Amino acid sequence: MTKPAVEAIAKVGDLPLGFIGRPKRSRAAKTGDWRSVRPVLDRARCNYCGFCYFYCPDGVFQDMGEEKYYQADLDYCKGCGICAHECPKKAIAMIQEEV
Amino acid sequence: MAGRLAMDVSVAVAEAVRLANADVIAAYPITPQTRIVERLAELVANGQLDADYIPVESEHSAMSSSIGAAAAGARTFTATSSQGLALMNEMVYVAPGLRVPIVMVVANRAISAPIALGNDHSDIMSVRDSGWLSFFAENGQEALDLTLAAFRIAEDPEVSLPVCLSLDGFILTHITEPVLMPDQTEVDRFLPPFKPSVQLDIKDPISMGLWAPPDVYAEARKAMALALFSAKKTVVKAFDEFNRIFGRRYRPVETYRQEDAETVIISMGSISETAMTAVDEMRDLGHKVGLVRLRLWRPFPEEELLAALAGAKNVAVVDRHLILGCGSGPVGLEVKSLVCNSGLRPNITNFFLGLGGRDVTRANFKYIRERAAGVRNQLRAEFVGVYE
Numbered sequence A: 001m002t003k004p005a006v007e008a009i010a011k012v013g014d015l016p017l018g019f020i021g022r023p024k025r026s027r028a029a030k031t032g033d034w035r036s037v038r039p040v041l042d043r044a045r046c047n048y049c050g051f052c053y054f055y056c057p058d059g060v061f062q063d064m065g066e067e068k069y070y071q072a073d074l075d076y077c078k079g080c081g082i083c084a085h086e087c088p089k090k091a092i093a094m095i096q097e098e099v
Numbered sequence B: 001m002a003g004r005l006a007m008d009v010s011v012a013v014a015e016a017v018r019l020a021n022a023d024v025i026a027a028y029p030i031t032p033q034t035r036i037v038e039r040l041a042e043l044v045a046n047g048q049l050d051a052d053y054i055p056v057e058s059e060h061s062a063m064s065s066s067i068g069a070a071a072a073g074a075r076t077f078t079a080t081s082s083q084g085l086a087l088m089n090e091m092v093y094v095a096p097g098l099r100v101p102i103v104m105v106v107a108n109r110a111i112s113a114p115i116a117l118g119n120d121h122s123d124i125m126s127v128r129d130s131g132w133l134s135f136f137a138e139n140g141q142e143a144l145d146l147t148l149a150a151f152r153i154a155e156d157p158e159v160s161l162p163v164c165l166s167l168d169g170f171i172l173t174h175i176t177e178p179v180l181m182p183d184q185t186e187v188d189r190f191l192p193p194f195k196p197s198v199q200l201d202i203k204d205p206i207s208m209g210l211w212a213p214p215d216v217y218a219e220a221r222k223a224m225a226l227a228l229f230s231a232k233k234t235v236v237k238a239f240d241e242f243n244r245i246f247g248r249r250y251r252p253v254e255t256y257r258q259e260d261a262e263t264v265i266i267s268m269g270s271i272s273e274t275a276m277t278a279v280d281e282m283r284d285l286g287h288k289v290g291l292v293r294l295r296l297w298r299p300f301p302e303e304e305l306l307a308a309l310a311g312a313k314n315v316a317v318v319d320r321h322l323i324l325g326c327g328s329g330p331v332g333l334e335v336k337s338l339v340c341n342s343g344l345r346p347n348i349t350n351f352f353l354g355l356g357g358r359d360v361t362r363a364n365f366k367y368i369r370e371r372a373a374g375v376r377n378q379l380r381a382e383f384v385g386v387y388e
Helices: A023-028 A051-055 A082-086 B009-019 B035-045 B059-071 B082-098 B140-155 B184-190 B214-246 B271-284 B302-309 B330-340 B362-374
Strands: A037-041 A061-063 A070-072 A092-096 B003-008 B024-027 B052-055 B076-081 B103-108 B133-136 B163-168 B176-181 B253-256 B263-267 B289-294 B296-298 B314-319 B347-352
Touching: A037 A070, A051 A061, A051 A070, A051 A082, A082 A092, B003 B009, B009 B035, B009 B103, B009 B140, B009 B176, B024 B035, B024 B059, B035 B052, B035 B076, B052 B059, B059 B076, B059 B082, B076 B082, B082 B103, B082 B214, B103 B140, B133 B140, B133 B214, B140 B163, B140 B176, B140 B184, B140 B214, B184 B214, B214 B296, B253 B271, B253 B302, B263 B271, B263 B302, B263 B362, B271 B289, B271 B362, B289 B302, B302 B330, B314 B330, B314 B362, B330 B347, B347 B362
Parallel strands: B024 B052, B024 B076, B076 B103, B103 B163, B133 B163, B263 B289, B263 B314, B314 B347
Antiparallel strands: A037 A092, A061 A070, B003 B176, B133 B296, B253 B289
């Protein structure tokens, strides 16, 4: 069996000087697909303290304002579970992703 | 303060940095430092140089600060030596990858153990493969001139790489020599203000030296290798411009009475001046001997060196650093590797000289010529003047 051709992601002459990257590139990298478990919020328990928002290492939580809860952006959440661990109300459960 | 002056070569280098109007100097005052950064600290404190002088907590931080400063767009200088360069090592390798044009002067001194302060090239060879352009100065004037040229070459948008300049420790750094000090207007004509090719800017944020997975690391490293090789064009151009403005001509490789020489000696740094005197004396006795001096060490000046060796029957390579466990020194390895597939077939012998501050004499070069003309198929470099 022949190996499938590997497509170059960058060629020598195309690389930026100093191997730099701009912020939009990390926004484009949707790291949510690294996740094996996802945070699910029980809004009945949530007291809108904001711990999940502050502790999240990737800053994926969005303040929903009037609705008084924080919503995880699953495009970027890697499923580390720090939010669930830190939540004082145990309002976040980490649920296995379906494969 | 222009004109012909007597000064310590270290001080002359500091004056060159002042004339270059450096913005940031980061240095750690450990022994073995030199008067280069000591004098620069005075110039900044006295208001004679408008620069930020960062007295860092270690050599590793000296290079880290220099990288940060250059990345922010500052003309950046640092100097170190021996163990200090060894401590910098991790960050020395980072600078070329980020393509930041730092200028570093290294007072070449031996590496421990045993503890040593004397001159040889064992410190600078530890960063041989790091991606910096690397020059060796022969005398005080050249130390001053190449410091100025280093800024221009490093900052050229075609290069955008750090440059290190080697001065033989003590033999150059602590010796008073007459130097021609250029005036500020000449220097300003030679050295335009620094316009960075990549720059940290809060209005246009970037990350430098990003993670490179296996499918792009090799491409990134090859791009650096090509950039370093092609930097030689800029070196030659800068030397031409230097000659036009200051009237002193430098080349990547210099030759001395080598045209008709049967035996050619290859040397780097201050011992080349002793070697030239020795060549004159040997010529007076009828020996066909000449000298080739490497001023540019990285990128290795392949074409220039092959052209200089074209007529030689015997080539004697002087090394001032041991690669422990290898039969050749770094210069010897480089010359053998270059000549091997070139079509030239000289007999190459390799010699260790002047380790750890041991004096290099005219008699050493006469001995080397005799050996190079007599020994065949030498496998391991010979230690000259070592008592056994």
